[in-house]
Amino acid sequence: MTNYFRSNVNAMASYVPGEQPQRGTQIIKLNSNENPYPPSPAALAVLQNIDSEWLRRYPEPSGGEFREAASKVLGVPSDWIIVGNGSDELLSVIIRACAEPGKKVVYPMPTYVLYRTLAEMQAAEIVEIPYSDDYNLPVEKMIAANGSVTFIVSPNSPSGHVVAANDLQKLASELSGVLVIDEAYVDFTEDNALALVKEYENVIVIRTLSKGYSLAGLRLGFGVANPKLLQGLFKVKDSYNIDAIACAIGTAAISDQVYKNACVAKIKASRTKLATDLKQLGFHIWDSQSNFLLAQPPQRNAEYFYQELKKAGILIRYFKQPGLDDKLRITIGTDEQNQALVEALIYLLETR
CATH class of the missing domain: 3.40.640.10 (Type I PLP-dependent aspartate aminotransferase-like (Major domain))
Known part of the structure; x- marks a missing residue:
């Protein structure tokens, strides 16, 4: 095969963005740090x-x-x-x-x-x-x-x-x-x-x-x-x-700063509640000033939770790299989405 590319391009790996399900798919998407509320x-x-x-x-x-x-x-x-x-x-x-x-x-x-x-x-x-x-x-x-x-x-x-x-x-x-x-x-x-x-x-x-x-x-x-x-x-x-x-x-x-700030306030409140709920399940949660949480499962089996949640229609982010392979990044969704995540995690913890 003809090599068309510079040597550094041949050697590099592509950036891998978060999974994007097809429009209309019934997925709870908490993997790309998107805002769960509509634009202004x-x-x-x-x-x-x-x-x-x-x-x-x-x-x-x-x-x-x-x-x-x-x-x-x-x-x-x-x-x-x-x-x-x-x-x-x-x-x-x-x-x-x-x-x-x-x-x-x-x-x-x-x-x-x-x-x-x-x-x-x-x-x-x-x-x-x-x-x-x-x-x-x-x-x-x-x-x-x-x-x-x-x-x-x-x-x-x-x-x-x-x-x-x-x-x-x-x-x-x-x-x-x-x-x-x-x-x-x-x-x-x-x-x-x-x-x-x-x-x-x-x-x-x-x-x-x-x-x-x-x-x-x-x-x-x-x-x-x-x-x-x-x-x-x-x-x-x-x-x-x-x-x-x-x-x-x-x-x-x-x-429209008024609308943006109102949505941000809701996300911050949801962030606090989700962090509390996850801690009660035994997850270690790092203090976050963003619209996501870094969470470490009780048994550090992060990839297992990522895969099982995906099967259940909930996408979160898993990074298979040193320092992160025992952790999950979870975007803050609506309170209803966050509750569905917590209930799915309770089920997985009880049935593992």
């Missing part, structure tokens, strides 16, 4: 009133309408914002702009495994530094690694913990490369790192509308950084990466 009615109204002209013409290339709306919500100038086809695209843009063979991409583990895939695509050197058992960030080791790009997720996935503000400040002040603070789950916590963007020009904060705004299917994310940093990222992004419909719907969604 204001966003749905935009969708129902699409002008055909939006489809005929190319969209505004920088997502200007959305940038203006996000600017008002966040209190940052609109030219400090870059919009992407999901936050994943922006992660790819950063790697394309800043990483290459001979340069390092650094991040703690366990975390979002897409970072490894993106770095492998650029044949960059990958430095994975283990978290401690209590998920304290290995700050000194990360600084010493001297990455051209350093990724930090806060709240982190799959642990759900928030990285201490003083640790992020230390990284920002001592790293010579780009510090990417991935805040995909920021809507579910009280802390954020946006202030660091104004203080350090090597910091970019990445956010998404997939989680807090219930728009995972829309594919819209954004980054906030000093225009000096964004200048290089705009050079490598696709010309028209944000479609007109996504921009319009996203603008309505981010402008």
Whole structure:
């Protein structure tokens, strides 16, 4: 067979996303950290009133309408914002702009495994530094690694913990490369790192509308950084990466903070209840500031529970990798979905 690909592409493994059942399938889906509630009615109204002209013409290339709306919500100038086809695209843009063979991409583990895939695509050197058992960030080791790009997720996935503000400040002040603070789950916590963007020009904060705004299917994310940093990222992004419909719907969604905050409050309350219920079943639960829980079964037989729950029509996430192979990541669903999960777990614990 003819080999068409670069050697690093041949050697790499593909990123494996969470399972996506077919539409209409009666599945309780708690494996991809999607919001269980519908998007803002204001966003749905935009969708129902699409002008055909939006489809005929190319969209505004920088997502200007959305940038203006996000600017008002966040209190940052609109030219400090870059919009992407999901936050994943922006992660790819950063790697394309800043990483290459001979340069390092650094991040703690366990975390979002897409970072490894993106770095492998650029044949960059990958430095994975283990978290401690209590998920304290290995700050000194990360600084010493001297990455051209350093990724930090806060709240982190799959642990759900928030990285201490003083640790992020230390990284920002001592790293010579780009510090990417991935805040995909920021809507579910009280802390954020946006202030660091104004203080350090090597910091970019990445956010998404997939989680807090219930728009995972829309594919819209954004980054906030000093225009000096964004200048290089705009050079490598696709010309028209944000479609007109996504921009319009996203603008309505981010402008409706009242609705988003109401949904987030329900998820936080459900998170507390589900954590309590799982602890009563003997699961070890890590404190979470996200819309999911990291859970360790009493007998640490995580793969068994994953497989059996799947048979019962409940999808959760299992990572077969060191440090996670005895744990499960469970997305917070509605109270009814969470109760169905708990009842299924009770049955499995009683019949095992």
